[in-house]
Amino acid sequence: MAALRGSARRLLPGGLAGLGLPPRRYRYKEKWAVTAPKISAIRLALQNFDMNYSVQFGSLWPSIRVSLLSEQKYSALVNNFSDADRVSRELELLNAVDFVYESQKAARHVQWDSPVERVRGEETASQKTHREQLSVEQTQTPSSLSASISPNIKCYTFSKGDVSRFPPARPDASGILGYYLLDAASLLPVLALNVQPGDLVLDLCAAPGGKSLALLQTGCCRHLAANDISASRSNRLRRVLCSYIPKDISSDVRVTSLDGRNWGELEGDTYNRVLVDVPCTTDRHSVMEEDNNIFSRMRLKERQMLPMLQMRLLLAGLLAARPGGEVVYSTCSLSQLQNEYVVERAVEVAETEYNINVHVEDLSYFRRLFQDTFSFFADCKLGELVLPHLTANFGPMYFCKLRREQ
Secondary structure (H helix, E strand, O other), X not given: OHHHHHHHHHHOOOHHHXXXXXXXXXXXXXXXXHOOOOOOHHHHHHHHHHHHHHHHHHHHHHHHHHHHOOOOOOEEEEOOOOOHHHXXXXXXXXXXXXXXXXXXXXHHOOOOOOOOOOOOOOOOHHHHHHHHHHOOOOOXXXXXXXXXXXXXXXXXXXXXXXXXXXXXOOEOOOOOEOEEEEOXXXXXXXXXXXXXXXXEEEEOXXXXXXXXHHHHHOXXXXXXXXXXXXXXXXXXXXXXXXXXXXXXHHOOEEEEOOOHHHHXXXXXXXXXXXXXXXXXXXXXXXXOOXXXXXXXXXXXXXXXXXXXXXXXXHHHHHHHEEEEEEEEEEEOOOOOOOOHHHHHHHHHHHHHHHOOOEEEOOOHHHHXXXXXXXXXXXXXXXXXXXXOEOOEOOOOEEEEEEEEOO
């Protein structure tokens, strides 16, 4: 047989080349992916959202979808370290209003009934037990609303339906910019954190810096730890703070680039207030921009692991808070898997693995307080969710407040 093979080889000049085949070392495996149609990350995101959010939101989804694909609305966060009175006057000349002040003023003129507990649908016995474990607290009355949100924050928006844009901020004589442009819904987690004078505050996922800047506007942070795992994003955070914060104030801010999941081990039981604004699918960006889109095929595994990462970060925030401290969890996603389910799982793990009891507070008064500015989702199980709407195209923004028991 070996001789036959040798004869055959001699009969075919060039060995297998005589059969029209290249030598083994030159063969290659055809890759079907080369000829497969390429689908953009934006299209994949829309397909994913259509499949999931049409079920989650039902008849609301078409309106939300159109709003996500439309131009986002921005607001101007006044920098209290600049000439804030002058900046406010200039913004008012544009017919913009301070929505935080106006909402509080309106609340003082509204008579509400006694505290109302969050109304929920019928639940199974196991669900009810778990809700009792979460210990959702009662809504506050109007008289206590002013004391229930972080103070000294001034943010100007245009009225519903007005799609005007703010001009870029100008530096003052000292080089400090007068206001910071951001989605107004991004302020709600900061307002919900209810920072008080002398608080030690941690912003666990701080870049690009809008929420850290808002926290500093309260004038209440004895010290602010602003962290982001990405060194490049942390550098961007530093540039934002340098543009808005005087040097004597920046000494009270510590910027780090550490893995937030380990913060409970680094500084456990330390902070009065913790903000956990986690990485998410950033729904609006995902349907508008190809660049850095998490729905890129190369980032499939990263996207699938997001809820686990988010839960670990929230758990680290709870561990970093001192007993009696408060934590606000937030995302810019509509997904229940990244919002309510992450909160439920983190609370469960905190109790079972760390013997830490956590209260999830009722923030439904935010819906009443800011109903003239935002469109809220009425059926959120835990926390609050701002829905994009053409007349008030902010969000999406989910936020939930948790309090670590003494």
